[in-house]
Amino acid sequence: MTDMHYSLPDARGHFGPYGGVFVAETLMPALAELRAAYEASRAEPAFIAEFESELKHYVGRPSPVYYARRLSEHLGGARIVLKREDLNHTGAHKVNNCIGQALLARRMGKPRVIAETGAGQHGVATATVAARYGFKCVVYMGSEDIGRQAANVYRMKLLGATVVPVESGSKTLKDAMNEAMRDWVTNVSDTFYIIGTVAGPHPYPMIVRDFQTVIGKECLAQMPEAFGRQPDAVIACVGGGSNAMGIFHPYIAHENVRLIGVEAAGEGIASGRHAAPLTANAKTGVLHGNRTYLMQDENGQIVETHSISAGLDYPGVGPEHAWLKDSGRAEYVAATDGEALEAFHALCRFEGIIPALESSHAVAHAMKIAPTLGRDKLLLVNLSGRGDKDIHTVGERSGIRF
Amino acid sequence: MSRIQSVFQSLQAAGRKALIPFITAGDPDGELTVPFMRALVAGGADIIELGVPFSDPMADGPTIQRASERALAGGMSLSRVLDIVREFRAGDATTPVVLMGYANPIEAMGHAAFTAAAREAGVDGVLVVDYPPEECAEFTAGLRAAGLDQIFMLAPTSPEQRFRDVAQAGGGYIYYVSLKGVTGAANIDFDELGRRIPRIRAAVGMPVSVGFGIRDAASAKKIGALADAVVIGSRIVEEIEASPRERAAAQVETFVRGIRRALDEITIGATA
Numbered sequence: 001m002t003d004m005h006y007s008l009p010d011a012r013g014h015f016g017p018y019g020g021v022f023v024a025e026t027l028m029p030a031l032a033e034l035r036a037a038y039e040a041s042r043a044e045p046a047f048i049a050e051f052e053s054e055l056k057h058y059v060g061r062p063s064p065v066y067y068a069r070r071l072s073e074h075l076g077g078a079r080i081v082l083k084r085e086d087l088n089h090t091g092a093h094k095v096n097n098c099i100g101q102a103l104l105a106r107r108m109g110k111p112r113v114i115a116e117t118g119a120g121q122h123g124v125a126t127a128t129v130a131a132r133y134g135f136k137c138v139v140y141m142g143s144e145d146i147g148r149q150a151a152n153v154y155r156m157k158l159l160g161a162t163v164v165p166v167e168s169g170s171k172t173l174k175d176a177m178n179e180a181m182r183d184w185v186t187n188v189s190d191t192f193y194i195i196g197t198v199a200g201p202h203p204y205p206m207i208v209r210d211f212q213t214v215i216g217k218e219c220l221a222q223m224p225e226a227f228g229r230q231p232d233a234v235i236a237c238v239g240g241g242s243n244a245m246g247i248f249h250p251y252i253a254h255e256n257v258r259l260i261g262v263e264a265a266g267e268g269i270a271s272g273r274h275a276a277p278l279t280a281n282a283k284t285g286v287l288h289g290n291r292t293y294l295m296q297d298e299n300g301q302i303v304e305t306h307s308i309s310a311g312l313d314y315p316g317v318g319p320e321h322a323w324l325k326d327s328g329r330a331e332y333v334a335a336t337d338g339e340a341l342e343a344f345h346a347l348c349r350f351e352g353i354i355p356a357l358e359s360s361h362a363v364a365h366a367m368k369i370a371p372t373l374g375r376d377k378l379l380l381v382n383l384s385g386r387g388d389k390d391i392h393t394v395g396e397r398s399g400i401r402f
Numbered sequence: 403m404s405r406i407q408s409v410f411q412s413l414q415a416a417g418r419k420a421l422i423p424f425i426t427a428g429d430p431d432g433e434l435t436v437p438f439m440r441a442l443v444a445g446g447a448d449i450i451e452l453g454v455p456f457s458d459p460m461a462d463g464p465t466i467q468r469a470s471e472r473a474l475a476g477g478m479s480l481s482r483v484l485d486i487v488r489e490f491r492a493g494d495a496t497t498p499v500v501l502m503g504y505a506n507p508i509e510a511m512g513h514a515a516f517t518a519a520a521r522e523a524g525v526d527g528v529l530v531v532d533y534p535p536e537e538c539a540e541f542t543a544g545l546r547a548a549g550l551d552q553i554f555m556l557a558p559t560s561p562e563q564r565f566r567d568v569a570q571a572g573g574g575y576i577y578y579v580s581l582k583g584v585t586g587a588a589n590i591d592f593d594e595l596g597r598r599i600p601r602i603r604a605a606v607g608m609p610v611s612v613g614f615g616i617r618d619a620a621s622a623k624k625i626g627a628l629a630d631a632v633v634i635g636s637r638i639v640e641e642i643e644a645s646p647r648e649r650a651a652a653q654v655e656t657f658v659r660g661i662r663r664a665l666d667e668i669t670i671g672a673t674a
């Protein structure tokens with residue numbers, strides 16, 4: 001750990017008032033078992049060596065940092081650098097965490113893995129590692145998202161996973177997570193739940209973050225090599241917030257590096273149709289095993305969220321982000337559907353990179369602030385995934401049917 | 403002595419088992435909930451568990467999920483649930499009411515405000531599925547100070563060293579989850595229950611109820627022979643779902659009476 005001052009979560013999984021283990025009794029022992037397995041694993045050089053070797057040879061790490069010269073020059077201001085998580089095997093950062101949790105599952109002797117997915121990236125990554133390590137795999141996905149992400153659904157099936165459509169509630173990511181929890185509580189003895197984001201009950205927010213910090217650790221070494229110094233700001237999109245935690249965490253100790261999380265403003269914060277609990281200063285509450293900022297009505301019912309990107313369409317946010325907001329170490333802003341689409345097209349045209357709609361939110365914010373900053377400033381944007389999965393959504397906005 | 407304690411005490415003296423039916427408040431609409439509660443009592447309920455609907459009922463199976471969705475669609479909320487309890491209490495001073503639900507509606511109301519309002523409305527106990535004792539010490543203390551029992555769960559996965567700790571944090575009774583799964587599932591392992599329940603009863607020093615997956619008189623009777631109380635929920639919600647509005651209360655009463663009769667066939671001393 002590079003930071004002597006920051007050692008959260010505490011032993012019970014709390015980030016200040018956030019996080020914790022808010023689950024039904026049946027799962028309490030399973031989470032204790034997972035904590036013990038993780039604590040033992042991360043102290044073992046052999047476990048870490050295998051994780052690193054898998055990331056290198058299977059995922060294709062390290063992912064490069066790339067100077068988006070034409071986009072930066074077009075905007076005229078700060079230089080924009082992209083951390084290319086889109087180049088990972090399976091096309092997004094999600095696989096980093098899935099490899100780590102699959103190694104834990106194997107160590108714990110669990111033959112079956114389950115996952116929830118929104119955009120389908122985490123589902124694909126889970127199905128991928130399940131094939132790689134020989135696990136049975138079931139992925140829960142809201143039926144609304146299945147409609148938006150047909151290609152990813154087929155990808156999961158090709159990889160041998162069973163995709164279960166979730167018809168309850170808003171039929172999106174949060175409902176998929178409810179259903180995965182119900183599966184886990186039923187099959188807890190032989191099943192490992194691979195949570196895809198830095199939410200859920202402790203130890204998940206910590207485990208997922210730790211496996212994703214490979215992103216930020218690589219940047220810490222790559223930025224001085226390629227650009228002579230660390231960036232002035234690190235920018236990442238935040239749904240649950242795993243790619244953001246992965247790139248932020250190693251930079252927390254670098255106090256002069258701004259950390260900027262970009263949530264989904266959907267049709268605008270004022271419209272109420274968004275998925276930006278931090279930016280909108282939502283009330284805090286308890287959902288999916290942890291305490292955090294939550295989009296809810298005055299009676300504590302979780303409300304439906306909206307984002308053009310299924311991966312950001314979630315009413316909560318990882319508890320560590322809640323803590324980073326309150327402590328002031330990170331700033332949280334939001335980009336609308338329209339701004340994300342504009343960034344999507346800009347990156348296609350200026351750099352020949354088709355970004356995921358999720359990541360396009362981070363690019364959108366970089367495009368917003370770059371012109372206001374001098375050419376000597378350096379913005380590091382986590383390009384968390386590629387956008388092949390989104391071409392239908394984007395095409396439809398332009399009136400194109402496939 | 404709390405209403406819950408005195409119910410268990412008099413049942414024990416009579417050698418009878420407690421029947422604890424569950425319904426979701428506001429299902430299918432708020433008008434029917436008090437009549438349903440009275441029907442439960444008429445059918446032989448000793449304690450009523452009243453579900454507080456939540457948008458994301460992670461521990462519930464499809465039946466109670468649908469009940470929650472119907473209730474929320476009709477505008478049910480925690481404060482309206484408390485109004486329902488108040489109305490029920492006006493006509494029934496003896497049957498304990500336990501609210502069962504999830505943490506977030508209570509967090510939204512605020513712990514202190516909820517505790518005061520629940521006490522004032524005539525609530526006797528509170529079971530919050532996603533509040534394990536570790537995460538709600540301040541809430542627990544507030545309830546205790548207000549004279550309300552916080553009911554905690556134990557599960558097939560709970561290690562024995564946890565029995566006593568969970569019991570010490572709670573009051574009223576222990577809710578033992580009969581199976582690994584969600585409400586309304588149907589895979590109870592009666593042999594396993596037969597081994598677990600006596601050990602739990604010995605450790606916790608308070609009545610033990612068993613719920614999840616009890617679907618009929620026969621399974622209720624088997625559970626009743628092992629435990630102090632039987633909780634039955636999804637099956638009653640199914641009765642409500644399947645009955646025409648005007649006949650639903652009578653249907654609920656008939657169903658509960660059948661379970662009551664089965665429990666009363668259990669002979670005194672069978673659990674000793």
